[in-house]
Amino acid sequence: MKRSIGAKTLLYPHPVLIICTYDAEGNPNAMNAAWGGICSSNPPSVAVSVQKSRKTYENLTAKQAFTVCIPSAKYVAEADYFGIESGKNTDKIAAAGLTAAKAAQVDAPYIEEFPVVLECRVSQSVEIGVHTQFIGEIVDVRVDESVLGEDGNPAMEKVMPFLYDSACRTYHGVGPEIAKAFSAGRALKK
Amino acid sequence: MKRSIGAKTLLYPHPVLIICTYDAEGNPNAMNAAWGGICSSNPPSVAVSVQKSRKTYENLTAKQAFTVCIPSAKYVAEADYFGIESGKNTDKIAAAGLTAAKAAQVDAPYIEEFPVVLECRVSQSVEIGVHTQFIGEIVDVRVDESVLGEDGNPAMEKVMPFLYDSACRTYHGVGPEIAKAFSAGRALKK
Numbered sequence: 374m375k376r377s378i379g380a381k382t383l384l385y386p387h388p389v390l391i392i393c394t395y396d397a398e399g400n401p402n403a404m405n406a407a408w409g410g411i412c413s414s415n416p417p418s419v420a421v422s423v424q425k426s427r428k429t430y431e432n433l434t435a436k437q438a439f440t441v442c443i444p445s446a447k448y449v450a451e452a453d454y455f456g457i458e459s460g461k462n463t464d465k466i467a468a469a470g471l472t473a474a475k476a477a478q479v480d481a482p483y484i485e486e487f488p489v490v491l492e493c494r495v496s497q498s499v500e501i502g503v504h505t506q507f508i509g510e511i512v513d514v515r516v517d518e519s520v521l522g523e524d525g526n527p528a529m530e531k532v533m534p535f536l537y538d539s540a541c542r543t544y545h546g547v548g549p550e551i552a553k554a555f556s557a558g559r560a561l562k563k
Numbered sequence: 564m565k566r567s568i569g570a571k572t573l574l575y576p577h578p579v580l581i582i583c584t585y586d587a588e589g590n591p592n593a594m595n596a597a598w599g600g601i602c603s604s605n606p607p608s609v610a611v612s613v614q615k616s617r618k619t620y621e622n623l624t625a626k627q628a629f630t631v632c633i634p635s636a637k638y639v640a641e642a643d644y645f646g647i648e649s650g651k652n653t654d655k656i657a658a659a660g661l662t663a664a665k666a667a668q669v670d671a672p673y674i675e676e677f678p679v680v681l682e683c684r685v686s687q688s689v690e691i692g693v694h695t696q697f698i699g700e701i702v703d704v705r706v707d708e709s710v711l712g713e714d715g716n717p718a719m720e721k722v723m724p725f726l727y728d729s730a731c732r733t734y735h736g737v738g739p740e741i742a743k744a745f746s747a748g749r750a751l752k753k
Binding site for chain 2: 514
């Protein structure tokens with residue numbers, strides 16, 4: 374039996390995307406965005422939604438470039454901090470004790486301690502109510518060598534990402550593998 | 564030390580979104596979409612990317628309505644099946660042994676066995692390379708009473724959602740809570 378709980382931004386799982394940008398003077402900033410995800414396979418693209426009041430909005434508009442950094446679970450406090458402090462008067466990355474470095478291919482910083490970094494150029498922006506959705510073409514992905522598995526791909530148990538539950542306002546780790554994709558459903562195919 | 568692995572649609576975590584639609588004749592269909600996420604708080608909106616070759620693209624264009632259904636981990640095979648079978652000649656929901664029901668507020672079906680359902684009306688669509696991104700205004704969320712926690716919100720350990728790892732093409736469950744959001748980072752605030 375289903376019950377209506379109203380029009381809410383409920384979804385499982387929400388990602389924890391740390392969006393890193395420079396301002397016009399080259400100062401790095403980081404924000405925590407749960408509203409986003411991959412939006413095209415080719416060109417590989419990621420969408421992140423940002424409100425106009427954010428420092429990150431100003432930076433994205435000025436630079437048209439950003440990185441999406443994926444934090445490991447051991448950095449959950451730092452990631453949460455990026456969501457509750459404003460970058461307007463604070464160097465949040467330094468205040469969190471983390472290291473901003475310049476991305477190789479785009480005019481944006483990334484956080485050295487985070488294992489996965491998507492380097493993105495803004496390809497378009499879309500107005501959706503109170504949020505502006507910035508669509509970034511992913512021009513490169515850089516990962517810590519320490520999180521690569523034997524097959525050369527990043528391994529979930531080494532990346533150790535986490536996710537956000539908007540219903541209970543909690544962060545959760547990722548559990549064990551439960552099935553192979555493009556395989557588990559084969560038995561149902563006629 | 565970071566290593567370039569090229570321009571890829573890597574992100575953690577990807578959701579497993581089952582997009583349900585009717586065709587012009589009222590036949591239900593379901594597809595498995597990992598490219599999507601919440602894209603605005605107000606009006607509450609979700610974005611899902613669909614290729615033009617899909618039956619779901621045709622249905623979305625005709626009906627301008629869809630649901631996003633979140634499957635529990637016990638339905639991982641059915642969810643995977645929705646990603647590897649085409650709806651052009653098959654009633655995938657019936658073939659998976661699941662039940663399509665009509666959404667209360669939009670002209671789209673949902674899957675009764677899945678615990679969380681977002682009822683959506685298409686508000687705009689955006690061309691992003693090989694994908695069309697459909698933005699849906701969430702007009703209601705309906706959840707199984709059995710997954711509600713004591714506070715009236717859906718509880719993660721009852722919803723039991725899962726996620727997709729595109730690097731290793733595996734599905735993973737959700738792990739335990741690791742921190743409170745809007746709280747874990749407070750100690751870093753000056």
